Each structure stands twice: as structure tokens, then as C-alpha cells.
Amino acid sequence: MASTEEIRSGLADIVNEVAGIPADDVQLDKSFTDDLDVDSLSMVEVVVAAEEKFGVKIPDDEVKNLKTVGDAVAYIENAQGS
Amino acid sequence: MTTSTPETVRPGITAGRGAEHTAILGIGGYRPSRVVTNAEICEYIDSSDEWIRTRSGIIERRWALPHETVQMMSVAAARKALMRAGIEAAQVDCVIVATVSHLMQTPAVAPLISDELGATPAAAFDISAACAGFCFGVSMASDMIRCGSAKHVLVIGVERLSDITDVTDRGTAFIFADGAGAAVVGPSPTEGIGPVVWGADGSRYDLIRQKQPWKDVLESAEPSMPHLRMDGNPVFRWASFEMAKVAAEALDKAGVSPDDLDVFLPHQANMRIIDAMARTLRLPERVVIARDIAYQGNTSAASIPLATEALLEAGQAKSGDLALFVAFGAGLAYAAQVVRLP
Numbered sequence: 001m002a003s004t005e006e007i008r009s010g011l012a013d014i015v016n017e018v019a020g021i022p023a024d025d026v027q028l029d030k031s032f033t034d035d036l037d038v039d040s041l042s043m044v045e046v047v048v049a050a051e052e053k054f055g056v057k058i059p060d061d062e063v064k065n066l067k068t069v070g071d072a073v074a075y076i077e078n079a080q081g082s
Numbered sequence: 083m084t085t086s087t088p089e090t091v092r093p094g095i096t097a098g099r100g101a102e103h104t105a106i107l108g109i110g111g112y113r114p115s116r117v118v119t120n121a122e123i124c125e126y127i128d129s130s131d132e133w134i135r136t137r138s139g140i141i142e143r144r145w146a147l148p149h150e151t152v153q154m155m156s157v158a159a160a161r162k163a164l165m166r167a168g169i170e171a172a173q174v175d176c177v178i179v180a181t182v183s184h185l186m187q188t189p190a191v192a193p194l195i196s197d198e199l200g201a202t203p204a205a206a207f208d209i210s211a212a213c214a215g216f217c218f219g220v221s222m223a224s225d226m227i228r229c230g231s232a233k234h235v236l237v238i239g240v241e242r243l244s245d246i247t248d249v250t251d252r253g254t255a256f257i258f259a260d261g262a263g264a265a266v267v268g269p270s271p272t273e274g275i276g277p278v279v280w281g282a283d284g285s286r287y288d289l290i291r292q293k294q295p296w297k298d299v300l301e302s303a304e305p306s307m308p309h310l311r312m313d314g315n316p317v318f319r320w321a322s323f324e325m326a327k328v329a330a331e332a333l334d335k336a337g338v339s340p341d342d343l344d345v346f347l348p349h350q351a352n353m354r355i356i357d358a359m360a361r362t363l364r365l366p367e368r369v370v371i372a373r374d375i376a377y378q379g380n381t382s383a384a385s386i387p388l389a390t391e392a393l394l395e396a397g398q399a400k401s402g403d404l405a406l407f408v409a410f411g412a413g414l415a416y417a418a419q420v421v422r423l424p
Contacts, residue, residue: 041314
């Protein structure tokens with residue numbers, strides 16, 4: 001199981017690869033749409049890459065609840081724990 | 083009771099026998115004349131040119147004028163395909179029309195198209211496989227020719243999606259468009275159509291569909307056209323990732339490696355899906371990727387033949403090139419195959 005920081009950093013690499021956003025900007029309090037300019041389609045790509053990287057399932061219905069980087073990290077942590 | 087003696091054995095049935103190899107012999111398209119810009123779309127929905135471009139890659143699309151009917155566009159596309167294939171309409175044994183926007187419950191539009199072309203009494207029927215319809219049709223045509231049920235088959239993908247698009251729906255108004263594409267499939271000295279990888283997933287029937295069944299429309303107080311509805315993000319996810327796997331499987335089944343591929347010709351659903359699929363497939367840089375959607379919009383069953391014709395006419399692809407088709411849409415139905423371009 002990965003630590004919170006490991007998940008945040010792994011997610012930051014994915015956001016960087018999908019949307020070209022500097023990985024250092026991808027902090028827990030940042031909103032994907034408002035702060036990082038990740039649109040809904042890029043968010044789908046981020047989610048699919050995160051599923052693969054962290055070995056979790058993130059259903060379509062959950063994606064809209066992942067507003068901030070912190071939301072996504074918490075979801076992945078929980079999913080890994082269960 | 084009779085006992086089985088050589089004298090009482092009934093005569094058997096002779097099996098049909100067809101061609102060993104099949105290929106697409108000619109391709110043609112018809113683009114309707116009305117150019118609809120993003121600025122015009124933004125008169126109907128609260129959006130912007132930039133938003134539409136970044137979400138879909140669409141700069142403008144083609145919508146049909148009243149005289150550019152499903153039949154008219156199909157006949158125009160088919161005549162070009164026949165001419166390029168060097169086949170007369172009278173040599174066509176079967177006409178398959180893939181469409182979801184011929185607004186007549188029955189009969190199919192295929193017999194009308196066939197008759198106008200001069201192909202009567204060829205077998206003629208429509209198939210309903212939405213955006214995957216053209217690839218379904220190519221696969222069926224190829225199998226018919228291999229089995230001997232037909233020698234030359236005309237496969238047409240045609241849509242007037244503007245008739246069933248809600249121009250006030252922010253999720254779909256900017257995507258859908260009109261057009262027709264046709265292919266003549268026939269026997270070939272070498273293999274030109276690889277094994278199809280196809281399927282359907284009715285558990286996700288609701289993701290893209292007509293808003294209401296006709297019965298509900300007729301029973302409502304104010305009947306109106308039941309337009310198309312689409313749940314964009316789940317469709318994007320399915321198309322971008324699961325369909326990339328289907329495309330990879332089609333390459334594998336055809337024994338063609340990504341390094342041997344010349345052209346990637348996915349259904350022109352959305353530029354973002356095309357980009358995501360190309361990334362997932364890790365196609366070599368030199369593979370030409372069809373991006374016809376930018377100026378044509380999403381024409382469902384017509385998109386692959388239209389995009390193929392555009393690449394051939396622009397010299398970006400050439401006769402003999404190996405191309406990967408992958409199409410996906412409402413159903414959810416999907417199909418992929420490797421073909422050699424005519």
C-alpha cells in the first residue's frame with residue numbers, strides 16, 4: 001500500500017502526462033477543474049491511468065465526486081485499503 | 083419404417099462456394115453542402131468556439147439541405163465507389179445500408195438506393211449498428227463473398243443525424259453531422275479484409291440512445307422528435323480505452339504489427355477519443371491518423387468511408403496501404419478490422 005504522499009506524487013505524474021500541468025502544481029487542496037484546468041475528458045484519462053497505476057477501480061459514478069486532488073488521493077487510499 | 087439403403091438416401095444440398103480472398107475495391111463519399119460553423123452552433127447552445135474545439139476537435143461540420151436525403155447522398159457516394167472499383171451497378175448482388183437516421187420504419191432504404199443505382203434485383207437491406215454500422219457491413223459483405231452468397235456487395239454508411247439532433251442540447255449539438263460513404267467489396271487475388279473483431283454490450287444500452295421510444299412520443303400531449311441523447315464521459319472512457327484494445331486485437335488477428343500499419347482510420351467520434359486511442363495503441367509516428375472530424379463532424383456510420391476517401395484524395399494514404407478500421411457507438415456496438423485500401 002502506498003502512502004498519501006506517494007499517491008499524490010503518482011497522481012501528479014499522471015496529470016502532468018495527460019494534461020501537461022507541472023507535477024508540482026498538483027497539490028491536495030487543488031481543484032482539478034478550477035485550479036488545474038483539467039477538463040472532464042482529461043479527468044477520465046487521469047482516472048483510467050490512476051486505476052492502472054494504483055490497482056483500484058474508480059467507477060464512472062464516482063468520478064464526478066473527485067473535485068480536488070485530495071478527494072482523488074483519499075478515494076485511492078480507501079480503495080487500496082478495502 | 084424404411085431402412086437406410088443406398089437407394090433411399092435423399093439427395094444432399096450443394097454448398098455455396100465463394101472467393102478465397104476479398105477486398106474493398108472502391109470507396110466513395112458524399113458531403114452535404116451546408117457548412118455549419120461553431121459560431122452558428124453557439125446560437126443554439128451556451129458554448130464557445132474554443133470550448134467546442136478543445137472538447138471535440140470540431141471546427142465546422144456538414145449538415146444536409148432538404149434535397150440531400152439519405153437516399154440521394156447514398157446514391158451519390160455509391161456511384162463514386164462503383165466507378166472507382168470499375169464495377170457496374172448490375173454486377174452488384176447485395177446492397178447493405180448502415181444507418182440510424184432514415185426516418186421511415188419500413189421498408190428499408192436499401193432497395194430504393196439499389197433501384198436508383200440500377201442494381202435491382204440485388205438483395206438490399208438496412209442494418210442498425212449505429213456508428214459501428216459500416217464496419218459491420220464490411221465484415222458481412224466479405225463473409226458473403228467468401229461463402230458464395232454474393233460476388234460484389236455495396237456497403238453504404240449514411241446519416242442525416244441533424245434530423246435527430248437536439249440543437250439545444252449542450253452535450254451533443256456540436257458533435258453530430260450528415261453524410262454518406264460507400265464501399266464496393268468483392269473478390270480479390272490477395273487478402274484485403276482481415277478478420278473482424280466485433281461485439282455489443284447491451285448492459286450499456288442507455289449511454290447513447292433515442293430519448294424515448296416512438297410509442298411514448300405518440301402518447302405524449304405534445305409529440306416531438308425523440309432526439310439522440312448521449313452520456314459523454316462514460317462513452318469517452320469506453321471508446322478511448324476499451325476500443326483501443328479491440329483495435330489492437332484486430333491487428334493481432336490479421337497478423338499485422340503496428341509497425342506494418344500505414345493508416346489508422348477510427349470512427350470520427352471526437353478528436354479527443356482519436357488522440358487517446360492513438361496514445362493507448364502506441365502507434366508508430368509514421369502511421370497516418372484520420373482526423374476528418376475537424377471539418378465534417380461525427381457522421382456515425384458514414385465517418386470511416388468519408389475519412390478514407392479524404393486521405394486517399396489528399397494523397398496522405400495510397401492504394402495498397404494497410405489501414406486499421408475501428409468503429410463504436412450506440413448499442414453499445416463495435417467492430418474493428420484491418421483492410422488494404424483500394
